[in-house]
Amino acid sequence: MTGPTRKHPFLEILHERCISCAACIAVCEPESLVLHDLTLAFSSETCTSCVECFRVCPTAAVVPIKGRYYRGIG
């Protein structure tokens, strides 16, 4: 297993916003998200870039790096 990372090709985890609710993990079909000691990370090898994790995050802790898929979270 390769090491999980904070960065994804177009999504980033902002750990200061993450409340470790695991909603993103629940919707991630390829199981590309993992929680290690309540810290979320991507395992980008299996990610299909479906952006479901971004859609369901209640605190906008998964955000687009370059403004793609922005849904107007204030």
Ligand code: SF4
């Ligand atoms: S973009 Fe989709 S496949 Fe990738 S980590 Fe998020 S929910 Fe999982």
Ligand code: SF4
């Ligand atoms: S849905 Fe958002 S707040 Fe919940 S674990 Fe995932 S990144 Fe953190």
